[in-house]
Amino acid sequence: MSRRDREGAGRRDAGLGPPRGVAVLAALAVVLIVLPLVGLVLRAPWSRLADLALDPAIRTALRLSLTASLVALGLSVLLGVPLAVVLARVPFRGRRIVRALVLLPMVLPPVVGGVALLAAYGRRGVVGGPLAALTGVTIPFSTAAVVLAATFVALPFLVVTVEGGVRQLDRGLEEAAATLGASRWTLLRRVVLPGLAPTLAAGAALAWARALGEFGATITFAGNLPGATRTLPLLVAVELERDPELAFLLSLAMLGISVAVLALLRDRWLGGWRGGDADRGAGGDA
Amino acid sequence: MSADLRLEGVRVRRGGFALTLDLAVAAGEVVAVVGPNGAGKTTLLRAVAGLTALDAGRVTLGDRVLEDAAGGVRRSPQARRVGVVFQDLRLLPHLRIRDDVAFGLRSRGAPRVEAAARAGEWLARVGLGDRGGARPAELSGGQAQRVALARALASEPDLLLLDEPLAAVDVAARDGLRELLRTHLAAFPGPVLLITHDPTEAVALGDRVAVVEDGAVTQLGTPDEVAAAPASPWVARMLAGG
Numbered sequence: 001m002s003r004r005d006r007e008g009a010g011r012r013d014a015g016l017g018p019p020r021g022v023a024v025l026a027a028l029a030v031v032l033i034v035l036p037l038v039g040l041v042l043r044a045p046w047s048r049l050a051d052l053a054l055d056p057a058i059r060t061a062l063r064l065s066l067t068a069s070l071v072a073l074g075l076s077v078l079l080g081v082p083l084a085v086v087l088a089r090v091p092f093r094g095r096r097i098v099r100a101l102v103l104l105p106m107v108l109p110p111v112v113g114g115v116a117l118l119a120a121y122g123r124r125g126v127v128g129g130p131l132a133a134l135t136g137v138t139i140p141f142s143t144a145a146v147v148l149a150a151t152f153v154a155l156p157f158l159v160v161t162v163e164g165g166v167r168q169l170d171r172g173l174e175e176a177a178a179t180l181g182a183s184r185w186t187l188l189r190r191v192v193l194p195g196l197a198p199t200l201a202a203g204a205a206l207a208w209a210r211a212l213g214e215f216g217a218t219i220t221f222a223g224n225l226p227g228a229t230r231t232l233p234l235l236v237a238v239e240l241e242r243d244p245e246l247a248f249l250l251s252l253a254m255l256g257i258s259v260a261v262l263a264l265l266r267d268r269w270l271g272g273w274r275g276g277d278a279d280r281g282a283g284g285d286a
Numbered sequence: 287m288s289a290d291l292r293l294e295g296v297r298v299r300r301g302g303f304a305l306t307l308d309l310a311v312a313a314g315e316v317v318a319v320v321g322p323n324g325a326g327k328t329t330l331l332r333a334v335a336g337l338t339a340l341d342a343g344r345v346t347l348g349d350r351v352l353e354d355a356a357g358g359v360r361r362s363p364q365a366r367r368v369g370v371v372f373q374d375l376r377l378l379p380h381l382r383i384r385d386d387v388a389f390g391l392r393s394r395g396a397p398r399v400e401a402a403a404r405a406g407e408w409l410a411r412v413g414l415g416d417r418g419g420a421r422p423a424e425l426s427g428g429q430a431q432r433v434a435l436a437r438a439l440a441s442e443p444d445l446l447l448l449d450e451p452l453a454a455v456d457v458a459a460r461d462g463l464r465e466l467l468r469t470h471l472a473a474f475p476g477p478v479l480l481i482t483h484d485p486t487e488a489v490a491l492g493d494r495v496a497v498v499e500d501g502a503v504t505q506l507g508t509p510d511e512v513a514a515a516p517a518s519p520w521v522a523r524m525l526a527g528g
Contacts, residue, residue, distance in 0.1 A: 175337050176376035178363040180390035180441060190389070194380040 037255065044252040045245045052253055055246075060227055061235040068143060068231060069211040072150035076207045080158035081200065085192070087159070088166035099163075106156045113152055114220025121148065121221075145222035146229050150211035158207040165199025166192070202265055209261045213254065288313035289348020291334070291445055291477040296343035297355075298326075298333050304341075305329045305501040311477035318480045318492025318509075322520055326501040327481045328373065331447050334479065335370050336363035347444055347477075364393075366445070369438035373449040373481075375430050377422035383433045384409060384418035390441030408436040412466060428459035432466065439470060446471075446478045452487060467491065485524040489513050497521055 052058055087099050105113055121128040121139045132138050139145050169192065177191045193200075215233040222229040224238070232250060240247040291311040298305045305326035311317045319327050332338040334345055336352065339360060345352040353360050369390075378386050388405035392398065409415050412432035422430055431454050438446060448467075455463050468491060471478055482488050488495045489509040497505040497518050505517035516522040 170376075172372065172374065172376050173378060175363070176370065176372060177378070177389065177393070179335055179337070179366075179368055179370045180437070181364050181367075181393040182389070183364065183393070186393050191378065194378075197380075 040248060040251055040255060044248040048245065048249055051246065051249060057226065057235065058246075058250065061230055061232050064143065064146070064227070064230065065212055065232040068146040068150055069154075069208055069214075071147045072154050072211040073204060073208045075147070075151045076155045076158045076211075077200070077204060080155050080203070080207070081162055081193075081196075084159050084162035085166055085188075088163045102159055103156045105153050106160070110153060110214065110216025111220050114149060114217035117145070117149060117152060117217060117221040121145070140221055141223040141225060141229060143222075143228055146218055146231060149217040149221045150214045153214050153217055154207040154211040157210050158203040161203030161206060162196060162199055165196050165203070168199075169195045205261045205264045209258060212257065288475040289350070289444065289477075291479070292344075292346045293334070294344045294346075296330075296333065296345065297341045298329050298338060299341050300329060300338075303329075303501060305333070305498075307498070307501075307503050309496060309503065309506075311479060313476055314474070316471050316478040316480055316491060316493045317496055318482060318488035318494070319496045319498055320482050320485050320488035320521070321498035323483060325498045327483075327498055328449055330498070331370070331449050331479065331481055334445070335368050335447055336361060336366050367441075367443050369441065369443035369446045371431075371434045371438045371446075371448040371451050373453060375422075375434040375454060377430060377433055377437070379422055382419050382421055383414070383425070386422070386433065387437045387440050390437065394441060405436075405440055408440040409433070411470075412436045426459070427454045427456060428463055431455055431463060435467070435470065439474070444476050446474055446476060448478070448480045450482055451480065452482070452484075464490065485512075485516075485521045489525070 052062075083102065087095060087102075118125060118140060120126050121131075123129065123132055123138050123140065128139055139148065173195065174187055174191050177187055182190065213233055214231070215237070218229065218231060219234055219237075224230050224234050230238070232254060236247050236250045236254075239250065290313055291309075293307060293309045296305070296307055296309075303324075303326065307330070309317065319330060321327050329338060333340055334352075340353050340355045342355045344354045344356075347366075351357070351359050351361075352366050377383070378389065381389070384402065384405045387408050388396075388401040391401035391404055396404070406415070406418060409418050412435055414429060414432055414436070417425070417429065422433070425433065431451065435448075435451065438448075451467055452460055452463060464487075471480070471491065480488075480491055482491075485495075485497075489512065492509055495505075495507060495509055495512045496503050497512065497516075499518060499520065505512055505521070512521065513525060516525060
């Protein structure tokens with residue numbers, strides 16, 4: 001094999017590229033991902049596209065999905081940015097453990113997340129029990145549960161992205177602002193957060209996409225109640241048995257949303273799309 | 287109120303390197319600190335600005351103690367009322383330069399309109415009155431350097447620190463900027479520490495010149511004294527070459 005490679009190598013072959021078999025496997029990987037998506041595009045009933053806007057069940061699920069995922073995104077930003085700043089900037093004992101715990105939902109099976117949420121906030125849960133006894137409020141199988149489940153799975157994406165962004169900030173700018181008399185709050189508001197804007201946008205897009213697509217934790221913890229907890233992904237699962245064409249159509253719509261999110265992230269992950277860093281803002285140094 | 291800057295027994299360790307010095311700068315005086323790269327000049331500036339802690343010694347400004355290692359006093363950079371022109375300028379990339387120049391005034395509580403007016407005046411004084419809406423990335427090196435100077439002066443600090451204020455500027459723009467700098471340094475009521483690696487510049491801009499080598503002052507005198515009898519072979523070589 002290696003002998004044949006050497007003999008067959010052209011003059012410009014530096015002999016450093018991967019062996020040919022790697023390219024074959026790489027192509028197979030692309031096929032594995034792309035083929036189902038192509039299948040979806042081909043099988044989807046494009047003539048029924050208007051149903052997306054007209055069908056009442058779809059409209060209800062869409063509204064719920066948008067509302068719940070945006071509230072989850074808001075909670076993730078509100079709590080996740082402070083956590084990212086603390087993890088990146090404040091050295092404390094157990095920081096690595098806290099980070100690992102917070103990122104756990106990224107690798108946890110969503111259904112396990114749902115069961116854990118039930119264990120905490122369920123009618124007889126650690127928090128849910130006393131809450132129900134004191135106030136009569138129960139969280140599971142409500143829209144609040146949808147939001148909670150979505151936040152549980154989305155928050156880590158925001159934290160991990162923004163923490164990386166905080167670590168890459170130029171601390172020299174903060175030093176300069178401090179000599180100009182900027183208080184800690186002013187530093188955060190007028191120097192750190194503006195510097196974080198690009199990573200925050202990327203983290204928010206990831207978190208929102210994750211919240212919008214959430215299925216396992218939602219159906220476990222919030223159930224599948226039309227109008228209250230039946231989000232788009234849950235509706236897809238329902239329609240797949242009732243009206244598979246419609247399930248394809250809904251999936252197509254969500255694929256479109258995912259592509260849009262990816263387009264938002266293009267500078268971050270698809271560097272080559274528009275000439276790499278060309279449209280990234282220039283730094284502060286002259 | 288203008289007050290003298292006094293560094294007494296100041297010592298800053300960084301890795302295997304230590305800066306040790308005593309230095310007094312009178313109000314209205316410019317002391318040019320000159321030395322080869324790695325001599326500890328920027329460490330000195332950071333220590334006075336409060337960005338690097340002292341290992342020993344005191345820094346006082348008039349009767350205000352900025353830092354006293356033995357007494358456990360360490361005022362934050364915010365509380366020192368110091369204007370700094372950093373070597374890499376550190377203009378805030380997301381702000382228009384008029385907002386950057388107004389930043390210090392706003393941080394110290396000036397109303398928006400007043401801060402904007404004063405920032406506009408300072409930009410005009412450094413010859414950039416019509417560029418207030420620009421962002422740092424749109425400026426030349428010389429223009430950015432002028433903004434950094436205007437920003438440091440705009441909040442009327444008690445003390446001015448400049449790190450290589452001509453380094454980012456190409457030779458063609460250097461003479462004009464040196465003149466501008468001389469004008470503003472002469473008008474500044476407080477003490478000024480100006481750091482440079484270029485003895486010609488130190489002699490041109492300083493009322494006194496402090497030569498720092500390997501973390502210690504090896505000569506301190508008027509520009510004429512230092513130029514006439516450089517104590518350090520490095521200074522002699524650099525002045526002869528210039």
